[in-house]
Amino acid sequence: SAVISQKPSRDICQRGTSLTIQCQVDSQVTMMFWYRQQPGQSLTLIATANQGSEATYESGFVIDKFPISRPNLTFSTLTVSNMSPEDSSIYLCSVRGGQSYGYTFGSGTRLTVV
Amino acid sequence: SQQGEEDPQALSIQEGENATMNCSYKTSINNLQWYRQNSGRGLVHLILIRSNEREKHSGRLRVTLDTSKKSSSLLITASRAADTASYFCATDSAGGGNKLTFGTGTQLKVEL
Numbered sequence: 001s002a003v004i005s006q007k008p009s010r011d012i013c014q015r016g017t018s019l020t021i022q023c024q025v026d027s028q029v030t031m032m033f034w035y036r037q038q039p040g041q042s043l044t045l046i047a048t049a050n051q052g053s054e055a056t057y058e059s060g061f062v063i064d065k066f067p068i069s070r071p072n073l074t075f076s077t078l079t080v081s082n083m084s085p086e087d088s089s090i091y092l093c094s095v096r097g098g099q100s101y102g103y104t105f106g107s108g109t110r111l112t113v114v
Numbered sequence: 115s116q117q118g119e120e121d122p123q124a125l126s127i128q129e130g131e132n133a134t135m136n137c138s139y140k141t142s143i144n145n146l147q148w149y150r151q152n153s154g155r156g157l158v159h160l161i162l163i164r165s166n167e168r169e170k171h172s173g174r175l176r177v178t179l180d181t182s183k184k185s186s187s188l189l190i191t192a193s194r195a196a197d198t199a200s201y202f203c204a205t206d207s208a209g210g211g212n213k214l215t216f217g218t219g220t221q222l223k224v225e226l
Contacts, residue, residue, distance in 0.1 A: 001159075006156070031212060033213070033214075037154075042202060042216045042217060042218050042219050043157075043202070043204075043216040044216075045213055045214070045215075048212075048213065090154055092156060092157070094157075094214075096212060097159065101159065101162070102147045102149075102159035102160075102161075102162045103147070103157075103159060103204075103214060104159065105149075105156040105157040105158075105159075106156055107155055107156040108154070108155055108156045110154065
């Protein structure tokens, strides 16, 4: 299965600033998925990133707040813009591992906004 | 919205005992998957069961799927302290565009 390197692993940011999270996959993948996990909660899908096209956002998430780049088949970034304390969460990227292998996740970025 | 509901929300057992977690979902699925998450870190895929399968085993893990009841269970046998983690079910829904929908999760604590 794929291996994902996600950076940074954690950050503490001032409100009003932006943070860009990177995910590098060791193989080419068509779709990459970005999730948010709020404290003590389950995972919620933010958007699906396809190479060569705009990301598809889930209800409640907008491009201005969470812009995504997908410049090639092995890399993607998620930016959390104009942050507020409510954005404090773990952000995870994921790729599909094949029909029988489930999904592979990055190690997550723990974001705290102060 | 979250499709899966898991119970219990939290489970505390002694090492060596079995742990059972349940997951219910709402729509038709291609498959259902179970994941483990240690201390808010990345998720680790444990096992995948297809909609036409009823039971699957992997080491100390046993997963059942009842599509008529839209439910699944994960059994961890002979638990160890290292099994302490949060466990999530996730459904890959028919027509869902390869997106996973996660359940609410069960926090398992295995005590020595």
